[in-house]
Amino acid sequence: MKAKKVARILIVEDDEDDYVIARDCLDVLDNYSFIIDWVSTPDDAITHLKSNVHDICLLDYQLGAYTGLTVLETASDMQCRTPIIMLTGQSDSVLDKAALDAGAVDFVVKSEFDSPRFSRAILYALARHEAEKERLERINIETKIRAKDRFLAHLSHELRTPLTSILGYTELLLENKEVAVGHSELNIILNNSQHLLSLLNDVLDLSKIAANKLELNPTNIYIDSFLTDILTLMQVSAIDKGIDLVISATTKLPERIHSDPTRLRQILINLIHNGIKFTETGGVEVYVSAHQEKTGKVSLEFKVVDTGTGIAQSELDNIFQPFEQVADIISRREIGAGLGLAISSELANKLGGSISVSSVIDEGSCFTLTLNLEVAESVEYFVPSFEQTKYTPNNKEIVSLTGKVLVVDDLLDIRKLVGHLVGSFGLEVDFASNGQEAIDKINLNAQGQAQYDAVIMDIHMPVLDGKKAIVKIRELGFEKPVVALTAATMKGVSDLLKSLGFNYVISKPVDKVLLNKLLAKALAANNPDSAKSISPKSTLATPKDGQRLPEQNILLVEDDYDAAEITKLLLESLNCKVKVAHTAQACLDILPTCAKWHKVLLDLHLPDGHGFELATEINNSFAIDEIVIVSGEEVSLANLQQYGCAKAVLKPLNRDKLTALFAQNLV
Numbered sequence: 001m002k003a004k005k006v007a008r009i010l011i012v013e014d015d016e017d018d019y020v021i022a023r024d025c026l027d028v029l030d031n032y033s034f035i036i037d038w039v040s041t042p043d044d045a046i047t048h049l050k051s052n053v054h055d056i057c058l059l060d061y062q063l064g065a066y067t068g069l070t071v072l073e074t075a076s077d078m079q080c081r082t083p084i085i086m087l088t089g090q091s092d093s094v095l096d097k098a099a100l101d102a103g104a105v106d107f108v109v110k111s112e113f114d115s116p117r118f119s120r121a122i123l124y125a126l127a128r129h130e131a132e133k134e135r136l137e138r139i140n141i142e143t144k145i146r147a148k149d150r151f152l153a154h155l156s157h158e159l160r161t162p163l164t165s166i167l168g169y170t171e172l173l174l175e176n177k178e179v180a181v182g183h184s185e186l187n188i189i190l191n192n193s194q195h196l197l198s199l200l201n202d203v204l205d206l207s208k209i210a211a212n213k214l215e216l217n218p219t220n221i222y223i224d225s226f227l228t229d230i231l232t233l234m235q236v237s238a239i240d241k242g243i244d245l246v247i248s249a250t251t252k253l254p255e256r257i258h259s260d261p262t263r264l265r266q267i268l269i270n271l272i273h274n275g276i277k278f279t280e281t282g283g284v285e286v287y288v289s290a291h292q293e294k295t296g297k298v299s300l301e302f303k304v305v306d307t308g309t310g311i312a313q314s315e316l317d318n319i320f321q322p323f324e325q326v327a328d329i330i331s332r333r334e335i336g337a338g339l340g341l342a343i344s345s346e347l348a349n350k351l352g353g354s355i356s357v358s359s360v361i362d363e364g365s366c367f368t369l370t371l372n373l374e375v376a377e378s379v380e381y382f383v384p385s386f387e388q389t390k391y392t393p394n395n396k397e398i399v400s401l402t403g404k405v406l407v408v409d410d411l412l413d414i415r416k417l418v419g420h421l422v423g424s425f426g427l428e429v430d431f432a433s434n435g436q437e438a439i440d441k442i443n444l445n446a447q448g449q450a451q452y453d454a455v456i457m458d459i460h461m462p463v464l465d466g467k468k469a470i471v472k473i474r475e476l477g478f479e480k481p482v483v484a485l486t487a488a489t490m491k492g493v494s495d496l497l498k499s500l501g502f503n504y505v506i507s508k509p510v511d512k513v514l515l516n517k518l519l520a521k522a523l524a525a526n527n528p529d530s531a532k533s534i535s536p537k538s539t540l541a542t543p544k545d546g547q548r549l550p551e552q553n554i555l556l557v558e559d560d561y562d563a564a565e566i567t568k569l570l571l572e573s574l575n576c577k578v579k580v581a582h583t584a585q586a587c588l589d590i591l592p593t594c595a596k597w598h599k600v601l602l603d604l605h606l607p608d609g610h611g612f613e614l615a616t617e618i619n620n621s622f623a624i625d626e627i628v629i630v631s632g633e634e635v636s637l638a639n640l641q642q643y644g645c646a647k648a649v650l651k652p653l654n655r656d657k658l659t660a661l662f663a664q665n666l667v
Helices: 016-027 042-050 068-077 093-102 116-175 183-210 223-241 261-277 340-350 412-424 435-441 466-475 493-500 512-526 528-533 561-573 584-593 611-621 637-642 655-661
Strands: 005-012 032-039 056-060 084-088 106-109 219-222 244-249 256-259 283-292 298-306 353-360 364-373 404-408 428-432 454-458 482-486 504-507 552-557 576-581 597-603 624-631 647-650
Touching: 005 016, 005 042, 016 032, 016 116, 032 042, 042 056, 042 068, 056 068, 056 116, 068 084, 068 093, 084 093, 084 116, 093 106, 106 116, 116 183, 116 412, 183 223, 219 223, 219 261, 223 244, 223 261, 223 283, 256 261, 256 364, 261 283, 261 298, 261 340, 261 364, 340 353, 340 364, 404 412, 404 435, 412 428, 412 454, 412 512, 428 435, 435 454, 435 466, 454 466, 454 512, 466 482, 466 493, 466 561, 482 493, 482 512, 493 504, 493 561, 504 512, 552 561, 552 584, 561 576, 561 655, 576 584, 584 597, 584 611, 597 611, 611 624, 647 655
Parallel strands: 005 032, 005 056, 056 084, 084 106, 244 283, 404 428, 404 454, 454 482, 482 504, 552 576, 552 597, 597 624, 624 647
Antiparallel strands: 219 256, 283 298, 298 364, 353 364
16 A cells, blocks of 8 residues: 655644644545644744745634734745645635735635545645755755865865976976985875875766766876886885785787876776775785787776785675775775775776676685777887886977967966976976966067967966956957966866867866977977967857847856856857846846846756746846747757747857857847
């Protein structure tokens, strides 16, 4: 038998006989079991309604010298969410209308208590209340998710910025031949700083993966030095436990592969760390092999074998699930949040591979990471030694460049570091500490040739940040490459920055080899013909063929501050005057301030209401040319028509989508 739903109901009735009748009629309703609170005065009713704990309220119209309308109006003023049904002694259309106008969801004549009309009114009110609770809960969850994303982005920026200095200056010291002492200690600083960066990535990665915002950055990985670095780092933990850690190749391996070194390193460190953690005697061995597949790809296999406690067969299916932990039977020590293997499995899938596991209790475990990779025919195969050597900078891929570069960053340490890297490529360097200073320095001469061949600019700066600065720089006519320097790594950030006018995006901490490659591509070795192919695609230019967009008044309703800021900049580049509202109420407050709004761009999910409900209210109260729904999901034509919206645009917005949106207005 299906269990009944439980609902809490408030009955406001000063006649005990009517209360008893109403209670008895409620008791016979199918599907629901009621917890009933009974009060007889308006003051007691208002006290209960303030708590917002009831699923429905039955309110008598006549309460002594007062009427239930007083209670309704007070409940409405204090934003009570409980549906209220007015109870009347006899049918009265004027009274019924007054009750509905005051906020009642329905009205019932007391003589209908034992009729289907009463049952339907109760069930409909409960259904609407449940739907409203689900809507509010969904909005609350979405708001928390957006707040978490903003926090993670801020956390990433705040931690990556100092790590940029630590890693960068450590590498500079290691490359400096005049620094004869301290190389061993500097290597320790470098390795642990890189590990700290990996830990930061662990904290952020699960959220990125869940939100499909994880981006890969593949580059060449030299197998010998790559695995030697991991061995050097993880041997500290192995030595602390008195066990062995060995990496060996069982076949010849390609000299280099093309993959994401940060993600591959993260997976291997997680697997080796787990092996060390669960091993008290013996050791951990990592076997690496490569096999040619019929498809032409190379299967690269890493087996991480330990002699630890092992894992029960019943637990093997769960260990790759988030927040699942395997009990540390021997040491009983705290073993973390259970994210490492879940992240590793997801990352392996992203890299085009997989992780499998086999284990025997009291004998140990074997985790196998398999990657299917494209390897160039020119790549040589060899058996690496994995010998630990002193740090040697990877200058194999560094090429000399000529030209002048403007480095823009508000932090002196980062400015000097990036400037040193750029200077080491053979480039002349100039500096600016914020976006406005950069604009002042980018002066065009009479021939229209900029004095800088490229600009490297941070995004987050005082006075004028990078996103606003790039818009103004492009408006000046500066067409040379501009590289965005950012600590934000969420998916979509690169596309948004490029839509504003940046040519390339590089994340912090700055990878020297990657920076050299980007600048080489951007400058095209100062070859004018090559440079033309990499110049900006007129990202912020006006529409082509002489078309222009008449000035438009746009109200942008978007609760995500970063998305709102970028969209506002894009709209302004299209000759729009833009006002931004971050809530439904702010939208309603701003609308009367302009006599003519050409478009309202309306997010569907706002912290204080749904976009469609707001669209209805806007159409009822204001004359708007078009309401455009902006959503991360497909919106049906039927819904657009039902709520008076002209069209819908999918997130994320970029300049092409906005240009298409205004295409009918081009003259």
